[in-house]
Every structure is written in structure tokens, then in C-alpha cells.
Amino acid sequence: MLFFNSTKFTLWARNLGAIALLLSVAACQTNTATDSTTDSPGAPAADSDAALKLGTLFPLTGDLAQYGTTMQDTANLLVNTVNACDGVLGQPVQLVSEDDQTDPAAGASGMTKLAEVDRVAGVVGAAGSAVSSAAVDIAVRNKVVQISPSSTSPTFTDRAANGDFQGYWARTAPPDTFQGDALAQLAREQGINSVAVLAINNDYGNGLVQAFIPAFKELGGTVVNESNPTKYAENATTFDSELSAAFGGDPDAVLIVAYLETGSLILQGAYEQGLLDGDTKVLLTDGMKSAEIAEKAGRTPDGTLIAAGVIGTAPSSEGGPALGDFRTLYQQQFNREPNVYDPNTWDAAAVMVLAAEAAKSTTGEAMQSKLMEVSNAPGQEVSDVCEALRLVREGTDINYQGASGTVEFNEQGDVVGAYDVWTITDEGELELTSVINVGD
Template sequence: MLMRYLLIGAAFVEVLSFGTANAACTTTIGSVMSLTGSLGVLGQQIAKGAQLAVADLNSAGGVNGRTVSLALLDDQTTASVGVDAAKRLVDVQHVPAIVGALSSGVSAAILTSVATPAKVVLISPASTSPIFTELAKAGKTEGYWFRTTPSDTLQGVAMAKVAMDSGIKKAAVLYLNNAYGQGLSTEFANAFTKLGGTVTENVVYNPSQPSYRSEVNKAMSPAPDTLFLIGYPGDGTTIAREWISAGGPQNFLLPDGLESQDFVNDVGVKYMKNVHGTAAGSVTTPSLATFKQEYKAKFGELPTQAYIPNAYDGTVILGLAMEYARSADATAVRDSIRKVTDPKGEKIYAGTAQIKKAAQLLSQRKAIQYVGASGPLQFDAYGDINAPMLVWSVDSHGKVAPTGMVTVDQIAQLRKEIK
């Protein structure tokens, strides 16, 4: 199947070179993201985070004296396409690391079929399924897996809290039949019921169906207070419209995969007046302000959606790890990632000046702690991080907007309560 590079804006023409990893003066970082398909509307924005990181790395002098390039391929939100893209990056361009994928199902396929067997780092800004933790615990990732976003083990608990705080007692769940949907629906159902709520129906659906009327009808009986719809904008739009036309309550719980202004507009703002959403949150750090300023200068206003800062952070971490390792060898990069996020090290933030400072410290073999735009990134033994969960809704003007945060401590306390 034909793979294509994402064409990027003219602002990056001078700093992004799509040569191979063997080019004399270039180090290539691979990336597999959903630029089309059901996650395409989100993925096109997330990819800009990785592009901005490469621009900053190059403005700071590159990595180990070499220009950094980003080989960005489209997985079409499909596992088989994602695997083919990753194989191309590994076998043809010999990349030591890949930023991506976004869909948990795509990332799982790449991790097990390509990254781990080839001993290449895979760092995802958006794959939240608990399956990755289980794979790591079983020794099946060999330490090559990292993610800059929290697991749905956390999001499921946060969503249950948001639902209970909103007075919701009965929730129907419609979830996508992939690792993301399966994991999040399980975590939510467990937390929600233990907090006193009732899951009236838990209905799975497959992607790319022309209609979901059968699944919608099943989810509507017995009558719930709300629909927790787990999926992506393409199929999610169809399901939400059919739910509304069938007379379902216009009260929605929506996760990170549907934190999208396009999704809200396509369903119809007038139907989305009672939305309670969650997504990976960002601890406020100096990096976040810098990231927002740089993003606005290159791309315009930062959209209200998850994972753009996470893609930036994952890419910067790879560059810093290569700098620490003084090598683009994949295993050396893997072993250096925790070295550049060392809580005992000197704090380094986002932006060209800070990355340049990091390179100077690393050249002196000094410890650093990169504190990202998405927050402090402390990877545990399984490549996971802790992070707060953003709460979002649709405001009176029909705009997707943040409304609060479920903190790391709140999530931890709830997890103790529901065990």
C-alpha cells in the first residue's frame, strides 16, 4: 500500500530534511500518525507538535552536530497500514525511534510486530490503553515502549468521578472495538459502579460501518441518563447523530478521542449543550507557555484538543536522549531517556534556548530533567507516566473548552477507594 510523507508548511522547509538516517549530516526520527482516517482530524494537529520539536532541536544546533529530520508517515488510523509504515521507517530509513502512533490499536500492532522485534524505540503521545502496561510487565516490550500521556487506567477513574460529580447515576457505554475502546470502557465501568453508578449497557461497535442503529438501540434500553461514547470523530459523529435521532438523551460523556471542535460542529452544536469530557491534562510549567507561544507563531492558535504538547515532548526527549548517548543507536537512546528526565538533574524546559542549554550540560555529562509542555515526565519501569486529567465541555458559544482538572492526587485517592 502506498505510504506518503506528510507535506509540511514552508516554514519548515529549511529545517526538516526527509533524507535517510544514513545521510552524512542528518539524523532521522521516524513518526507514524493518523493524518487521515477516523483520527485524521486530530492527528494532523498532533503531528505539528512533533514538527515544532524538530524545528526547536535544529534551531538549537541539531543533535550531536547533525540536523534532525522527521520522517512522518500516515497510518490512516488502521493497524495494518501503521505496521507497513513502521517497517518502511525501520527497514529502509533505519530510524532508531518512532514517535507514534496515536490509536492504541495501531501502536500495539507496531510495538509487537515491528518496534520490539527490531529493537527500536516507540514513544506515543496519545495511545492510552492499559494493554501497554501489561505488555511491559510481561517483558514483551523489552523497555522500548514509552508514552507521554497517562494510561486509561487513570482516565477511566477520572471520567467516573466527573460523571458522579455531575449527578449522573446511569450511563450507557458505546465503545470502539480496539485496544483503546476496550481498555477505557473496562476501567470506567469498574470505577463508576464502585462509586455507586450503574452501567445500563456496555455495547461494542466496529469501525467504518454505514450505520450504528442496532448498537444505538441496544444502548438505549434500559434508559440511561447519559451516553459515554468512546471512539474517534469519524464513526463517533455517525453514532452521536443516530443516538440523537433515535431520541437518546442529549447528555454525553466524551473522552480524549472526541475532544474535537470539528466533531462538535459536525454533530451539531445545538445538540451538544450537555457534555462532560476528559482528556490528558498538562501540569502548568514554564514549558507550556513557551510551547503555546512557539506554536502560535508557526501554526496559529493552539486548538483545544489533547496530545499536541505530548507529541512535542516525546520528540524533544528523543533528541535529548541521543545527545546524552552521543549516538543514534536505538538501544542507547532507550537507555538514555530516563537520564534526560532525571528528577535529580537540572531542570530544562521547552524551547530553543533551553534545548541549547541542555546540550551544553549533557556535553559536560551533567544530569538534566526535561520538564515538558505536558508536565514533568517521570517514566516508570513500564514506560508510563502519571498526569492529571483535564475536564472539558462545550461552552455557551459552542466551543470546546476546558472547565477543570482531576489532579493526580485525586485520581490516586479514588483508585484506593475502588480497589
């Protein structure tokens, strides 16, 4: 269900010409450091009277590139939109991009450059939880706000509760504790009583497995390899032994926690070993929610798609009050549908610019102090980012209503969410079948 507001759409359309012109400017800004100061790390990331400078840390290459490239496009679109309606504190927002390569070491290096060389006040990213884990301490040390659109490991909730992040971490996708609940509910709804786990051995995979097992057991299910879940290395390219271990106990279903590229190879391998010929179902997670899985996983000799019939969960694409306008603008700009975490990316960048405007300062420290004020109740509900900026400039308290959801952060920087149930049809289409609400 999409929420469309014709008045707001008129505002988007009026700004669209200016946005198109600004795209070339954003392209020049991306990957370009404009601040050459050499102040020591740990100081505020920008001068209070300087233009707001934000960074992105996305996987433009590597296993998550199919998500990271569109997330980068979305961040550019948000900045262009904001700059077309007078920017932040009367100056255009600057955007600096780093490719984390879906690699924690590259992510740490990228965050170091953004925080200590480019001197950004906030960073949108990373996508993968392992990369965010490698980057977040660098952000906190430099008083840089980091908001991830898609790092869902429960580890961040625990660390935030321990005070590790000092309010400089948040995310616009709900944690995997919620997705674990959604997967457990889905499995039981499908009549699945026993599940074996096959997961990538990183923060994403481990966190989701740790969330799923107790949730499924609480609903009366059995995880057949609970004491020793089957895991594979991030850089693995063959999975014969792992597949044999996961499917060997003849469970009702195998839960595969993977990203698109490696997950497609796992499905290919399962077919080649004859493991998909029986009654065992395949459950997937948000890391593989893409129509591309149909062709990437391949076909049988008779032309049947190997991935047809898989079923999984992902944060809901029904989104929040701003989704209709965001989707329209995105389609007009890029001539395609938004990707799974593009609305979350829009919202992550939006709350940063709104927080800076509310703080009347472009430092990370000032931005951090206003994040919850502009995104949480009370305040006037507003979903158009330009209208929200106008209200903030007038001194009105706002409650930003986003494209991915209502963006209500708790003290750990988490948001509550709903999950789509998705499948791949016999024709290779990604189809949403229902929604599971969790975390309320």
C-alpha cells in the same frame, strides 16, 4: 494555567528566524529515506556516529487525522528548533514521516518501513492504541524506541510489565486506567448513578471500558450493560441498533468512547432517534475533545447544536513547566492554538533527542538506555530543549520538564497525569470547566 518564562521566550524568539528557514528543509526531509543500508532487521537502527534519524507514525488521513496532522506539525517544529541550536551531536536531526491512516495494517507497514528501510533510531507515534499495538513489536524487534503521545490503552502497561517491550516503549499521555478513574469521578460529581457504555471495538475503546467499569462501581455506580457492553466496529457508519441498546435501559448517562468522525455520527443518530430529548446525559472521552464536534454533529431544525451540553474528560491541557513557551512558539509558527496531544508530541520527540545526546550515540539501543536518565529526577530541572541539550553536552545530569507534564516515566513507560473536564457550550465553544487529578 499557562507557565510563561520571558527569558526562555527570548531564546525562542532569537531562534525563530532560523526555525522558519529550516521548515522548508524539514518538508524535504519528511517522507524521504536518506539511509539506503540493507543491514538485517534486529541490528541497531543507526550508526553511532551518524546523524540522528527519527520517524513519525501519525494518522495524516483517516478518523484521527484532525489530531495526526497537528502532531506531525509539532514534531517538525521540535526538530527545527533543535536543529537551530546545533542539532544532536553536532549534526542536524533528520525526520521521516509515515501516514498510518488510522489503520493498524497501515501502521504496521509504516513502522516496518521506518525501522527496516529508513533505519530510524526512534519513532514518535502512533496516535491510536490499535495502531501502536500493531507497530510496537516491529519497533522492539529492530531496537527502535517508540514513544506515543496519545496511545492510552492499559494493554501497554500490562505488556511492559511482562517484559514484552524491553524498554523500547513509552508514552507521554497517561494510560486509560487513569482516565477511567477520572470519568468515574466526573460521573458521580454530576449525580450520575447509572451508566450504559457505547464504545468503539478496538484497543482504545475496550481498554477504557475495562478501566471505567470497576472504577465507577467502586464509587457506588452501576453500569447497566456491564455484562455485555455495547460496541461498534471501527469501520461502522450507522449505529441504530447500538444506540437503541445503549439508551434502551434509560440510564442516567451513556458513556460514548469514540473518535471525532464516528462519534459525531453517533450523536447525530442519537438525536434522530429521539434519544437526546430526555434526561439521559452524554459522557465523552479524549477521542472526541474538539470544538469541531459542534458543527460535525450538526444542529436541530431550530438551530440548536446537537452536541451542546455533552461533557467529557481528556488529559489536561494545563500541562507542564514548558507549556507556556511551547504554546507561544506554536502560535507564532502556525497561527493557531495547539491541539490536544501536541504538547505530548513535543515532549516525546524532545526526550528522544536528549537521550541521544546523553548517550553520545544515535542508535536506538543507546537512546533507550538514557530515556529515563534525561526525563526523571534527580538532575537539574530544565524545560527549554535547547538549554537542556547545552547542559547535557556539558556533562550535567538533567531532569526534563515538559510541555505536557513533568514527563516522569515509570518502569512500564507510563506517566502520571491530570484530566481536564470539558464541555461544548450552546455557542459551540469547547470549554474547560475543571481538572481531576489521578494516579498520584
